[in-house]
Amino acid sequence: MTAYERCRVLLRFADLIEQHADEVAALETWDNGKTLTQSAGAEVPMLARCMRYYAGWADKIHGLVVPADGAHHAQVLHEPVGVAGQIIPWNFPLLMFAWKVGPALACGNTVVLKTAEQTPLSALYVASLLHEAGLPDGVLNVVSGFGPTAGAALCSHMGVDKLAFTGSTGTGQIVLELAARSNLKPVTLELGGKSPFIVMDDADVDQAVELAHHAVFFNQGQCCCAGSRTFVHERVYDEFVEKSKARAMKRVVGDPFRNGVEQGPQIDEEQFKKILRYVQSGVDSGATLLAGGDRAGNRGFYIQPTVFADAKDDMKIAREEIFGPVQTILKFSGVEEVIRRANASHYGLAAGVFTRSLGAANTLSRALRVGTVWVNCYDVFDAGIPFGGYKMSGVGREKGVYALRNYLQTKAVVTPIRGAAWL
Numbered sequence: 001m002t003a004y005e006r007c008r009v010l011l012r013f014a015d016l017i018e019q020h021a022d023e024v025a026a027l028e029t030w031d032n033g034k035t036l037t038q039s040a041g042a043e044v045p046m047l048a049r050c051m052r053y054y055a056g057w058a059d060k061i062h063g064l065v066v067p068a069d070g071a072h073h074a075q076v077l078h079e080p081v082g083v084a085g086q087i088i089p090w091n092f093p094l095l096m097f098a099w100k101v102g103p104a105l106a107c108g109n110t111v112v113l114k115t116a117e118q119t120p121l122s123a124l125y126v127a128s129l130l131h132e133a134g135l136p137d138g139v140l141n142v143v144s145g146f147g148p149t150a151g152a153a154l155c156s157h158m159g160v161d162k163l164a165f166t167g168s169t170g171t172g173q174i175v176l177e178l179a180a181r182s183n184l185k186p187v188t189l190e191l192g193g194k195s196p197f198i199v200m201d202d203a204d205v206d207q208a209v210e211l212a213h214h215a216v217f218f219n220q221g222q223c224c225c226a227g228s229r230t231f232v233h234e235r236v237y238d239e240f241v242e243k244s245k246a247r248a249m250k251r252v253v254g255d256p257f258r259n260g261v262e263q264g265p266q267i268d269e270e271q272f273k274k275i276l277r278y279v280q281s282g283v284d285s286g287a288t289l290l291a292g293g294d295r296a297g298n299r300g301f302y303i304q305p306t307v308f309a310d311a312k313d314d315m316k317i318a319r320e321e322i323f324g325p326v327q328t329i330l331k332f333s334g335v336e337e338v339i340r341r342a343n344a345s346h347y348g349l350a351a352g353v354f355t356r357s358l359g360a361a362n363t364l365s366r367a368l369r370v371g372t373v374w375v376n377c378y379d380v381f382d383a384g385i386p387f388g389g390y391k392m393s394g395v396g397r398e399k400g401v402y403a404l405r406n407y408l409q410t411k412a413v414v415t416p417i418r419g420a421a422w423l
Protein backbone atom coordinates (compact mmCIF):
# COMPACT_ATOMS: atom_id res chain seq x y z
CA MET A 1 0.00 0.00 0.00
CA THR A 2 1.28 3.49 -0.69
CA ALA A 3 1.74 5.93 2.17
CA TYR A 4 -1.11 8.04 0.84
CA GLU A 5 -3.43 5.00 0.79
CA ARG A 6 -2.53 4.27 4.41
CA CYS A 7 -3.31 7.86 5.27
CA ARG A 8 -6.73 7.60 3.63
CA VAL A 9 -7.61 4.33 5.40
CA LEU A 10 -6.82 5.90 8.78
CA LEU A 11 -8.87 9.00 7.95
CA ARG A 12 -11.86 6.88 6.86
CA PHE A 13 -11.46 4.87 10.08
CA ALA A 14 -11.66 8.07 12.16
CA ASP A 15 -14.87 9.04 10.32
CA LEU A 16 -16.38 5.60 11.00
CA ILE A 17 -15.51 5.87 14.70
CA GLU A 18 -17.47 9.11 14.83
CA GLN A 19 -20.41 7.62 12.92
CA HIS A 20 -20.53 4.71 15.40
CA ALA A 21 -19.60 6.77 18.46
CA ASP A 22 -22.61 5.64 20.51
CA GLU A 23 -21.91 1.92 20.10
CA VAL A 24 -18.17 2.34 20.66
CA ALA A 25 -18.71 4.35 23.86
CA ALA A 26 -21.33 1.94 25.20
CA LEU A 27 -19.05 -1.06 24.59
CA GLU A 28 -16.17 0.65 26.39
CA THR A 29 -18.33 1.35 29.43
CA TRP A 30 -19.86 -2.12 29.38
CA ASP A 31 -16.42 -3.72 29.18
CA ASN A 32 -14.57 -1.57 31.66
CA GLY A 33 -17.08 0.07 34.04
CA LYS A 34 -15.90 3.63 33.34
CA THR A 35 -18.66 6.22 33.06
CA LEU A 36 -20.44 6.60 29.74
CA THR A 37 -19.86 10.35 30.01
CA GLN A 38 -16.13 9.67 29.96
CA SER A 39 -16.23 7.00 27.22
CA ALA A 40 -18.34 9.23 24.96
CA GLY A 41 -16.80 12.57 25.91
CA ALA A 42 -13.10 11.67 26.13
CA GLU A 43 -12.15 8.19 24.93
CA VAL A 44 -14.03 8.09 21.60
CA PRO A 45 -13.00 11.60 20.46
CA MET A 46 -9.39 10.92 21.49
CA LEU A 47 -9.36 7.66 19.52
CA ALA A 48 -10.56 9.47 16.37
CA ARG A 49 -8.13 12.35 16.94
CA CYS A 50 -5.17 10.02 17.41
CA MET A 51 -5.99 8.20 14.16
CA ARG A 52 -6.18 11.49 12.24
CA TYR A 53 -2.91 12.60 13.80
CA TYR A 54 -1.10 9.46 12.54
CA ALA A 55 -2.94 9.57 9.21
CA GLY A 56 -1.24 12.94 8.78
CA TRP A 57 2.18 11.38 9.37
CA ALA A 58 1.76 8.41 7.01
CA ASP A 59 2.96 10.24 3.88
CA LYS A 60 5.50 12.45 5.67
CA ILE A 61 7.85 9.74 6.87
CA HIS A 62 11.05 9.77 4.83
CA GLY A 63 14.77 9.39 5.13
CA LEU A 64 17.78 11.56 4.41
CA VAL A 65 20.65 11.90 2.01
CA VAL A 66 23.95 12.09 3.90
CA PRO A 67 26.89 14.11 2.50
CA ALA A 68 29.39 11.25 2.86
CA ASP A 69 33.15 11.80 2.46
CA GLY A 70 34.32 10.94 -1.03
CA ALA A 71 32.45 9.82 -4.14
CA HIS A 72 29.52 8.06 -2.52
CA HIS A 73 25.82 8.62 -2.57
CA ALA A 74 24.52 7.71 0.89
CA GLN A 75 20.79 7.45 1.52
CA VAL A 76 19.06 6.62 4.78
CA LEU A 77 15.76 4.80 4.29
CA HIS A 78 13.09 4.54 6.99
CA GLU A 79 11.39 1.18 6.58
CA PRO A 80 8.64 -0.49 8.62
CA VAL A 81 10.01 -2.90 11.26
CA GLY A 82 7.64 -5.66 10.07
CA VAL A 83 5.28 -7.44 12.47
CA ALA A 84 4.54 -5.41 15.60
CA GLY A 85 3.30 -7.35 18.66
CA GLN A 86 1.26 -5.13 20.97
CA ILE A 87 -0.11 -5.96 24.43
CA ILE A 88 -2.55 -3.58 26.06
CA PRO A 89 -4.16 -3.28 29.51
CA TRP A 90 -7.76 -2.97 30.66
CA ASN A 91 -7.83 0.56 32.08
CA PHE A 92 -8.04 2.45 28.73
CA PRO A 93 -8.78 -0.21 26.10
CA LEU A 94 -9.63 2.20 23.27
CA LEU A 95 -6.92 4.75 23.94
CA MET A 96 -4.26 2.07 24.24
CA PHE A 97 -5.50 0.65 20.92
CA ALA A 98 -5.10 4.12 19.40
CA TRP A 99 -1.62 4.81 20.77
CA LYS A 100 -0.36 1.42 19.58
CA VAL A 101 -2.15 0.81 16.26
CA GLY A 102 -2.03 4.42 14.94
CA PRO A 103 1.75 4.82 14.61
CA ALA A 104 2.33 1.15 13.67
CA LEU A 105 -0.04 1.34 10.67
CA ALA A 106 1.05 4.84 9.66
CA CYS A 107 4.61 3.50 9.35
CA GLY A 108 3.46 0.55 7.20
CA ASN A 109 3.74 -2.34 9.67
CA THR A 110 1.42 -5.26 10.31
CA VAL A 111 0.12 -5.79 13.85
CA VAL A 112 -0.88 -8.56 16.22
CA LEU A 113 -2.57 -6.85 19.18
CA LYS A 114 -3.53 -8.70 22.36
CA THR A 115 -6.20 -7.06 24.47
CA ALA A 116 -6.47 -7.50 28.24
CA GLU A 117 -8.57 -10.49 29.29
CA GLN A 118 -10.94 -8.19 31.22
CA THR A 119 -11.71 -5.93 28.23
CA PRO A 120 -11.78 -7.67 24.84
CA LEU A 121 -14.85 -6.02 23.28
CA SER A 122 -14.16 -2.48 22.09
CA ALA A 123 -10.93 -3.35 20.25
CA LEU A 124 -12.67 -6.17 18.34
CA TYR A 125 -15.43 -3.81 17.32
CA VAL A 126 -13.22 -0.93 16.19
CA ALA A 127 -10.94 -3.38 14.33
CA SER A 128 -13.98 -4.35 12.24
CA LEU A 129 -14.48 -0.64 11.47
CA LEU A 130 -10.84 -0.37 10.41
CA HIS A 131 -11.40 -3.18 7.92
CA GLU A 132 -14.55 -1.47 6.71
CA ALA A 133 -12.34 1.59 6.13
CA GLY A 134 -10.24 -0.44 3.68
CA LEU A 135 -7.49 -2.09 5.71
CA PRO A 136 -6.55 -5.35 3.92
CA ASP A 137 -7.09 -8.65 5.75
CA GLY A 138 -4.17 -9.78 7.87
CA VAL A 139 -2.68 -6.33 8.48
CA LEU A 140 -4.27 -5.87 11.91
CA ASN A 141 -4.99 -9.00 13.96
CA VAL A 142 -6.73 -8.60 17.32
CA VAL A 143 -6.26 -11.54 19.67
CA SER A 144 -8.28 -12.07 22.86
CA GLY A 145 -6.35 -14.13 25.36
CA PHE A 146 -4.65 -14.45 28.73
CA GLY A 147 -1.29 -12.91 29.57
CA PRO A 148 0.85 -15.92 30.49
CA THR A 149 -0.34 -17.84 27.40
CA ALA A 150 -1.32 -15.59 24.47
CA GLY A 151 0.73 -12.60 25.71
CA ALA A 152 3.84 -14.65 26.43
CA ALA A 153 3.55 -16.43 23.04
CA LEU A 154 3.63 -13.06 21.30
CA CYS A 155 6.66 -11.93 23.32
CA SER A 156 8.61 -15.12 22.52
CA HIS A 157 7.63 -15.46 18.87
CA MET A 158 10.52 -15.46 16.41
CA GLY A 159 8.32 -13.94 13.71
CA VAL A 160 7.47 -10.83 15.74
CA ASP A 161 9.87 -7.96 15.01
CA LYS A 162 8.89 -5.45 17.69
CA LEU A 163 6.92 -5.39 20.94
CA ALA A 164 4.98 -2.59 22.58
CA PHE A 165 3.55 -3.26 26.03
CA THR A 166 1.46 -1.26 28.50
CA GLY A 167 0.68 -2.67 31.93
CA SER A 168 2.32 -3.34 35.28
CA THR A 169 6.05 -2.99 35.89
CA GLY A 170 6.34 -6.66 36.94
CA THR A 171 4.80 -7.91 33.69
CA GLY A 172 6.96 -5.43 31.75
CA GLN A 173 10.04 -7.14 33.18
CA ILE A 174 8.74 -10.54 31.98
CA VAL A 175 8.00 -9.13 28.52
CA LEU A 176 11.53 -7.73 28.20
CA GLU A 177 13.04 -11.02 29.31
CA LEU A 178 10.97 -13.07 26.83
CA ALA A 179 11.97 -10.70 24.02
CA ALA A 180 15.64 -10.99 24.96
CA ARG A 181 15.53 -14.79 25.18
CA SER A 182 13.88 -15.19 21.77
CA ASN A 183 14.97 -12.91 18.92
CA LEU A 184 16.06 -9.72 20.74
CA LYS A 185 13.09 -7.83 19.32
CA PRO A 186 13.11 -4.19 20.46
CA VAL A 187 10.60 -3.43 23.23
CA THR A 188 8.84 -0.27 24.31
CA LEU A 189 7.22 -0.35 27.74
CA GLU A 190 4.67 1.92 29.37
CA LEU A 191 4.41 0.84 32.99
CA GLY A 192 3.21 1.86 36.42
CA GLY A 193 3.72 4.98 38.46
CA LYS A 194 3.34 6.74 41.79
CA SER A 195 3.14 10.24 40.46
CA PRO A 196 3.56 13.26 42.75
CA PHE A 197 1.06 16.11 42.61
CA ILE A 198 2.76 19.10 44.26
CA VAL A 199 0.74 21.99 45.71
CA MET A 200 2.92 25.03 46.55
CA ASP A 201 1.99 27.62 49.19
CA ASP A 202 1.03 30.27 46.59
CA ALA A 203 -1.52 28.00 44.89
CA ASP A 204 -5.20 28.82 44.63
CA VAL A 205 -6.35 26.18 47.11
CA ASP A 206 -9.83 25.62 45.65
CA GLN A 207 -8.47 25.01 42.17
CA ALA A 208 -5.66 22.82 43.49
CA VAL A 209 -8.11 20.68 45.47
CA GLU A 210 -10.28 20.12 42.40
CA LEU A 211 -7.35 19.30 40.14
CA ALA A 212 -5.67 17.01 42.68
CA HIS A 213 -9.01 15.23 43.13
CA HIS A 214 -9.29 14.56 39.38
CA ALA A 215 -5.61 13.64 39.15
CA VAL A 216 -6.18 10.70 41.48
CA PHE A 217 -9.86 9.71 41.14
CA PHE A 218 -10.19 9.92 37.34
CA ASN A 219 -11.10 6.52 35.79
CA GLN A 220 -11.78 5.01 39.25
CA GLY A 221 -8.14 5.73 40.11
CA GLN A 222 -7.06 3.20 37.49
CA CYS A 223 -4.53 5.39 35.68
CA CYS A 224 -0.84 4.64 35.29
CA CYS A 225 -0.18 8.37 35.73
CA ALA A 226 -2.63 8.93 38.63
CA GLY A 227 -1.41 11.79 40.84
CA SER A 228 -1.35 9.38 43.75
CA ARG A 229 1.04 11.20 46.08
CA THR A 230 -0.51 14.57 46.89
CA PHE A 231 2.30 16.71 48.40
CA VAL A 232 0.91 19.88 50.02
CA HIS A 233 2.90 22.82 51.42
CA GLU A 234 2.49 23.19 55.19
CA ARG A 235 1.12 26.75 54.89
CA VAL A 236 -1.96 25.60 52.95
CA TYR A 237 -2.08 22.03 54.27
CA ASP A 238 -4.97 22.21 56.77
CA GLU A 239 -7.28 24.07 54.39
CA PHE A 240 -6.35 21.73 51.51
CA VAL A 241 -6.98 18.60 53.59
CA GLU A 242 -10.41 19.79 54.79
CA LYS A 243 -11.51 20.72 51.27
CA SER A 244 -10.17 17.49 49.73
CA LYS A 245 -12.18 15.49 52.22
CA ALA A 246 -15.34 17.44 51.39
CA ARG A 247 -14.73 17.02 47.64
CA ALA A 248 -14.22 13.26 47.91
CA MET A 249 -17.38 12.88 50.01
CA LYS A 250 -19.35 14.66 47.28
CA ARG A 251 -18.11 12.31 44.56
CA VAL A 252 -21.03 10.44 42.96
CA VAL A 253 -20.45 6.68 42.79
CA GLY A 254 -22.82 4.34 40.96
CA ASP A 255 -24.06 2.88 37.69
CA PRO A 256 -21.62 4.18 35.04
CA PHE A 257 -24.41 4.39 32.45
CA ARG A 258 -26.36 6.89 34.61
CA ASN A 259 -26.02 10.62 34.00
CA GLY A 260 -24.21 12.55 36.72
CA VAL A 261 -22.25 9.55 38.01
CA GLU A 262 -18.54 10.35 38.42
CA GLN A 263 -17.22 6.96 39.46
CA GLY A 264 -18.18 3.44 38.36
CA PRO A 265 -16.97 0.08 39.69
CA GLN A 266 -13.36 -1.15 39.73
CA ILE A 267 -12.42 -3.49 36.90
CA ASP A 268 -12.75 -6.80 38.76
CA GLU A 269 -12.79 -8.56 42.11
CA GLU A 270 -9.03 -9.00 42.21
CA GLN A 271 -8.38 -5.26 41.89
CA PHE A 272 -11.26 -4.48 44.26
CA LYS A 273 -9.77 -6.68 46.99
CA LYS A 274 -6.24 -5.41 46.36
CA ILE A 275 -7.38 -1.79 46.78
CA LEU A 276 -9.21 -2.59 50.03
CA ARG A 277 -6.04 -4.29 51.34
CA TYR A 278 -4.10 -1.08 50.61
CA VAL A 279 -6.76 0.94 52.45
CA GLN A 280 -6.37 -1.37 55.46
CA SER A 281 -2.60 -0.99 55.33
CA GLY A 282 -3.04 2.81 55.36
CA VAL A 283 -5.14 2.56 58.52
CA ASP A 284 -2.72 0.08 60.13
CA SER A 285 0.32 2.23 59.41
CA GLY A 286 -1.24 5.25 61.15
CA ALA A 287 -2.32 7.55 58.31
CA THR A 288 -5.44 9.62 59.09
CA LEU A 289 -8.48 8.25 57.24
CA LEU A 290 -10.63 11.28 56.39
CA ALA A 291 -13.14 9.87 53.92
CA GLY A 292 -14.29 6.51 52.57
CA GLY A 293 -12.25 3.45 53.48
CA ASP A 294 -14.74 0.75 52.52
CA ARG A 295 -16.75 -0.67 49.65
CA ALA A 296 -19.64 1.47 48.39
CA GLY A 297 -22.98 -0.35 48.70
CA ASN A 298 -23.09 -4.13 49.01
CA ARG A 299 -23.21 -5.18 45.37
CA GLY A 300 -20.58 -4.87 42.64
CA PHE A 301 -16.96 -3.75 42.88
CA TYR A 302 -17.63 -0.16 43.96
CA ILE A 303 -15.25 1.57 46.37
CA GLN A 304 -15.90 4.70 48.41
CA PRO A 305 -13.70 7.65 47.38
CA THR A 306 -11.02 7.42 50.06
CA VAL A 307 -8.73 10.14 51.42
CA PHE A 308 -5.76 9.68 53.76
CA ALA A 309 -3.91 12.63 55.28
CA ASP A 310 -0.71 12.82 57.37
CA ALA A 311 0.84 10.02 55.33
CA LYS A 312 4.58 9.36 55.62
CA ASP A 313 6.90 8.54 52.71
CA ASP A 314 7.71 5.04 53.95
CA MET A 315 4.07 3.90 54.21
CA LYS A 316 2.95 1.37 51.61
CA ILE A 317 0.11 3.66 50.47
CA ALA A 318 2.72 6.34 49.67
CA ARG A 319 5.13 4.01 47.88
CA GLU A 320 3.15 1.44 45.90
CA GLU A 321 0.73 1.78 43.00
CA ILE A 322 -2.79 1.29 44.48
CA PHE A 323 -4.63 1.71 41.16
CA GLY A 324 -7.84 2.71 42.91
CA PRO A 325 -9.81 5.70 44.26
CA VAL A 326 -7.47 6.43 47.16
CA GLN A 327 -5.85 9.83 47.75
CA THR A 328 -2.74 9.99 49.92
CA ILE A 329 -1.86 13.47 51.22
CA LEU A 330 1.65 14.27 52.49
CA LYS A 331 2.93 17.52 54.04
CA PHE A 332 6.12 19.35 52.98
CA SER A 333 7.80 22.64 53.86
CA GLY A 334 10.25 23.59 51.07
CA VAL A 335 11.06 23.20 47.36
CA GLU A 336 14.34 21.31 47.86
CA GLU A 337 12.63 18.93 50.25
CA VAL A 338 9.69 18.18 47.96
CA ILE A 339 11.99 17.58 44.97
CA ARG A 340 14.01 15.06 46.96
CA ARG A 341 10.92 13.28 48.29
CA ALA A 342 9.04 13.30 44.97
CA ASN A 343 12.06 11.79 43.20
CA ALA A 344 12.59 9.13 45.87
CA SER A 345 10.63 6.51 43.93
CA HIS A 346 11.50 3.73 41.50
CA TYR A 347 8.79 5.17 39.29
CA GLY A 348 9.01 8.30 37.12
CA LEU A 349 5.96 8.54 34.93
CA ALA A 350 4.40 11.95 35.56
CA ALA A 351 4.02 14.84 38.01
CA GLY A 352 1.66 17.72 38.65
CA VAL A 353 2.89 21.11 39.86
CA PHE A 354 0.43 23.64 41.19
CA THR A 355 1.81 27.16 41.73
CA ARG A 356 1.50 30.79 40.60
CA SER A 357 5.28 31.21 40.57
CA LEU A 358 6.99 30.82 37.20
CA GLY A 359 10.28 30.30 39.02
CA ALA A 360 8.94 27.42 41.12
CA ALA A 361 7.28 25.87 38.05
CA ASN A 362 10.55 26.06 36.08
CA THR A 363 12.65 24.66 38.92
CA LEU A 364 10.28 21.78 39.61
CA SER A 365 9.69 20.85 35.96
CA ARG A 366 13.42 20.46 35.41
CA ALA A 367 14.24 18.75 38.69
CA LEU A 368 11.52 16.10 38.64
CA ARG A 369 12.70 12.86 37.03
CA VAL A 370 9.48 12.04 35.18
CA GLY A 371 8.30 11.76 31.57
CA THR A 372 5.55 14.39 31.84
CA VAL A 373 5.14 17.45 34.06
CA TRP A 374 1.71 19.06 34.04
CA VAL A 375 1.88 22.62 35.43
CA ASN A 376 -1.45 23.91 36.75
CA CYS A 377 -3.23 21.17 34.80
CA TYR A 378 -3.30 17.36 34.77
CA ASP A 379 -4.04 14.47 32.40
CA VAL A 380 -3.71 16.45 29.17
CA PHE A 381 -3.25 13.81 26.44
CA ASP A 382 -3.05 15.44 23.01
CA ALA A 383 -2.03 13.00 20.28
CA GLY A 384 1.09 15.06 19.52
CA ILE A 385 2.49 15.16 23.07
CA PRO A 386 4.94 12.32 23.90
CA PHE A 387 4.09 10.10 26.86
CA GLY A 388 6.25 7.61 28.74
CA GLY A 389 8.33 7.06 31.81
CA TYR A 390 11.70 7.56 33.44
CA LYS A 391 13.14 4.82 35.64
CA MET A 392 10.87 1.78 36.20
CA SER A 393 7.88 3.51 34.62
CA GLY A 394 8.96 2.50 31.16
CA VAL A 395 11.19 2.47 28.13
CA GLY A 396 10.56 4.73 25.14
CA ARG A 397 7.76 7.16 24.32
CA GLU A 398 4.33 6.82 22.77
CA LYS A 399 2.30 9.47 20.88
CA GLY A 400 3.61 12.32 18.82
CA VAL A 401 6.50 12.07 16.40
CA TYR A 402 8.40 10.04 19.02
CA ALA A 403 6.17 6.97 18.57
CA LEU A 404 7.11 6.73 14.88
CA ARG A 405 10.67 5.80 15.86
CA ASN A 406 9.33 2.68 17.60
CA TYR A 407 7.94 1.33 14.34
CA LEU A 408 10.69 2.15 11.83
CA GLN A 409 13.95 0.50 10.87
CA THR A 410 16.80 2.68 9.65
CA LYS A 411 18.65 1.42 6.60
CA ALA A 412 21.73 3.01 5.02
CA VAL A 413 22.16 2.49 1.28
CA VAL A 414 25.52 3.56 -0.17
CA THR A 415 26.37 3.64 -3.88
CA PRO A 416 29.55 4.89 -5.60
CA ILE A 417 29.32 7.92 -7.87
CA ARG A 418 31.44 7.89 -10.99
CA GLY A 419 32.97 11.23 -11.96
CA ALA A 420 31.51 13.20 -9.04
CA ALA A 421 31.31 16.83 -10.10
CA TRP A 422 32.52 18.13 -6.75
CA LEU A 423 35.76 16.11 -6.55
Ligand SMILES: NC(=O)c1ccc[n+]([C@@H]2O[C@H](COP(=O)([O-])OP(=O)(O)OC[C@H]3O[C@@H](n4cnc5c(N)ncnc54)[C@H](O)[C@@H]3O)[C@@H](O)[C@H]2O)c1
Binds near residue numbers: 117150191271
Ligand atom coordinates in the same frame (compact mmCIF):
# COMPACT_ATOMS: atom_id res chain seq x y z
N1 LIG B 1 0.51 1.37 33.56
C1 LIG B 1 -0.71 1.04 33.21
O1 LIG B 1 -1.29 1.64 32.32
C2 LIG B 1 -1.38 -0.12 33.90
C3 LIG B 1 -2.48 -0.68 33.28
C4 LIG B 1 -3.10 -1.79 33.90
C5 LIG B 1 -2.60 -2.25 35.10
N2 LIG B 1 -1.54 -1.64 35.69
C6 LIG B 1 -1.01 -2.12 36.97
O2 LIG B 1 -0.90 -3.51 36.90
C7 LIG B 1 -1.52 -4.11 38.04
C8 LIG B 1 -2.02 -5.46 37.67
O3 LIG B 1 -2.96 -5.36 36.60
P1 LIG B 1 -2.93 -6.47 35.48
O4 LIG B 1 -2.63 -7.77 36.15
O5 LIG B 1 -4.12 -6.42 34.64
O6 LIG B 1 -1.67 -5.94 34.60
P2 LIG B 1 -0.74 -6.78 33.69
O7 LIG B 1 0.50 -6.04 33.47
O8 LIG B 1 -0.62 -8.17 34.21
O9 LIG B 1 -1.59 -6.87 32.32
C9 LIG B 1 -1.41 -6.03 31.21
C10 LIG B 1 -1.40 -6.84 29.93
O10 LIG B 1 -0.31 -7.75 29.97
C11 LIG B 1 -0.76 -9.06 29.69
N3 LIG B 1 0.11 -10.02 30.38
C12 LIG B 1 0.02 -10.48 31.67
N4 LIG B 1 0.97 -11.38 31.92
C13 LIG B 1 1.72 -11.50 30.80
C14 LIG B 1 2.86 -12.28 30.43
N5 LIG B 1 3.42 -13.13 31.29
N6 LIG B 1 3.36 -12.14 29.20
C15 LIG B 1 2.80 -11.28 28.32
N7 LIG B 1 1.71 -10.54 28.58
C16 LIG B 1 1.17 -10.63 29.81
C17 LIG B 1 -2.19 -9.05 30.16
O11 LIG B 1 -2.92 -10.11 29.57
C18 LIG B 1 -2.65 -7.69 29.72
O12 LIG B 1 -3.00 -7.71 28.36
C19 LIG B 1 -2.55 -3.11 38.44
O13 LIG B 1 -2.90 -3.21 39.79
C20 LIG B 1 -1.87 -1.82 38.15
O14 LIG B 1 -1.05 -1.47 39.23
C21 LIG B 1 -0.91 -0.60 35.10
